[in-house]
Amino acid sequence: MNEGRPLAFYGLAAFFALFVLFLYGPMIVIFILSFQGPGGGLTFPMNGVSLHWFYRLWEGGGIVDIAGAFRRSLALGLVVMALTVVLSLMAGLAFRKRFVGSNALFYVAVASLIVPSIVTSLGIAIEFHVLDDLIKNYAPSWIADDFTTSMGQFTSGLGAHLTWTLPFGLLVMFAIFNRFDARYEEAARDQGATPWQTLRHVVLPIVAPSVVGVGLFGFTLSWDEIARSSQTMGEHNTLPMELQALTTTVTNPDIYALGTSTTAVSFAVIAIALFSISILNARQKRHGSDAGQA
Numbered sequence: 001m002n003e004g005r006p007l008a009f010y011g012l013a014a015f016f017a018l019f020v021l022f023l024y025g026p027m028i029v030i031f032i033l034s035f036q037g038p039g040g041g042l043t044f045p046m047n048g049v050s051l052h053w054f055y056r057l058w059e060g061g062g063i064v065d066i067a068g069a070f071r072r073s074l075a076l077g078l079v080v081m082a083l084t085v086v087l088s089l090m091a092g093l094a095f096r097k098r099f100v101g102s103n104a105l106f107y108v109a110v111a112s113l114i115v116p117s118i119v120t121s122l123g124i125a126i127e128f129h130v131l132d133d134l135i136k137n138y139a140p141s142w143i144a145d146d147f148t149t150s151m152g153q154f155t156s157g158l159g160a161h162l163t164w165t166l167p168f169g170l171l172v173m174f175a176i177f178n179r180f181d182a183r184y185e186e187a188a189r190d191q192g193a194t195p196w197q198t199l200r201h202v203v204l205p206i207v208a209p210s211v212v213g214v215g216l217f218g219f220t221l222s223w224d225e226i227a228r229s230s231q232t233m234g235e236h237n238t239l240p241m242e243l244q245a246l247t248t249t250v251t252n253p254d255i256y257a258l259g260t261s262t263t264a265v266s267f268a269v270i271a272i273a274l275f276s277i278s279i280l281n282a283r284q285k286r287h288g289s290d291a292g293q294a
Contacts, residue, residue, distance in 0.1 A: 027263065034256035042253060053257035066239075066258065073239040074265075076153055077222040080161045084169045084218030085211055087162075092173030092207075093199075096180075109170055112163040117227035120163055125231040128156045149234065156232040161222045168221065169214040176210045205284065209277040216273035220266055 033040070037048020057066045091109070095102060112120055128151045136144050150156070184206065188198040204211075226240045233241065239262055246255050 030256050030259050034253055034260040036253045040253050053253045057254060057257045069237060069239040069242045072153055072236055073223055076157060077219045080165055080222040081215045081218035083162060084165045085215045087166060088169030088173045088214050089211060091170050092177045095174060096177050110167040113167045121160055121228045121231040124156050124160050151234040153233060153236060157229060160228040160232040161225055164225060164228055165218040165221045168217045172210060172214050176207055208280045212273050212276045219269055223266060
């Protein structure tokens with residue numbers, strides 16, 4: 001107990017510190033430089049400290065329509081989150097029992113994780129171009145005459161994002177239900193509960209923290225996605241796409257303010273998710289203790 005730590009400990013600690021610095025250092029630098037003064041540049045030393053570039057961004061006088069891009073990314077992220085939660089939960093419940101083709105369906109569902117994102121994006125774009133040609137050539141004239149494209153934020157863009165978020169949601173729900181104690185359901189059925197009542201009052205409260213985690217995966221993966229959005233969003237860009245497009249043209253800290261804003265949203269969503277999970281866990285413990293006393 002009185003012996004000092006071995007030299008290897010300090011070497012590993014220094015290596016870990018360098019790893020953390022390498023991982024988070026660039027993000028911290030961007031955060032700091034986004035608070036440059038009005039005459040600030042893209043590098044150190046800083047020229048004053050202010051919120052000038054954030055005001056410029058949100059007032060529409062900056063490099064991009066931040067409000068429009070923000071609304072598009074936020075709306076798409078929320079829809080992707082909702083669909084990821086619902087579909088992952090339904091799939092997790094369905095796969096609790098084996099059925100014909102379950103293995104093949106599972107591998108098809110997670111296959112998009114190993115396919116390069118840009119290939120997935122191009123494939124979806126080609127599919128919608130073929131659909132556009134079919135509509136223009138074979139649809140009634142009152143549809144084809146005014147038709148431009150079926151690609152857009154909530155068609156091809158939504159599909160592209162779901163190919164990225166659903167596999168993660170499925171894997172999380174499969175892991176949860178693989179270790180789910182079926183005795184809780186048996187106890188509910190013994191008390192006369194219907195399948196729907198069992199699902200609503202027993203299963204869902206138990207898996208609720210995991211469902212929140214799936215929703216967090218869905219939103220953050222969609223919010224930050226670029227590659228799968230690059231060919232599928234149609235005429236409007238999402239916020240990450242605008243940020244990527246500006247990396248080679250911007251000569252002032254507008255881009256840092258934009259990066260800080262998008263990261264702040266991600267951190268806010270994570271904080272809300274963690275807070276929700278803590279509340280759900282506390283509620284489960286409270287109900288468990290009440291049931292034990294009863």
